[in-house]
Amino acid sequence: MLYDPKWDVRPQADLEVLIAWLEGRDPEEQYNWKDCHHCLCAQFFGVGIGWAVLHREMEERTGIRVDSLAMPLPWTFGAALQRARAVAVIGRIKEGGR
Secondary structure, rough: OOOOOOHOOOOOOOOHHOOOOOOOOOOOOOOOOOOOOOHHHHHHHHHHHHHHHHHHHHHHOOOOOOHOOOOOOOOOHHHHHHHHHHHHHHHHHHHOOO
């Protein structure tokens, strides 16, 4: 079978996708930021240690660093969701929306 470039297409993550993913998690569940295989970024991007590549691609495309939302304490999905929602509100304000 010949190679098809469409096989290399990965879903593109953005802030809305991250928020939706976090909304589906138990807000009390903790993640370990110091464990690169199980931190929030690795779980969100779903690729273990290879999440760094997708993280950089998202940052270049959107200007948002998932690790900046995941690194501050407390390390719970609920707290990360609150931080992500706050960033979304700030982004809408900067764009002139509400």
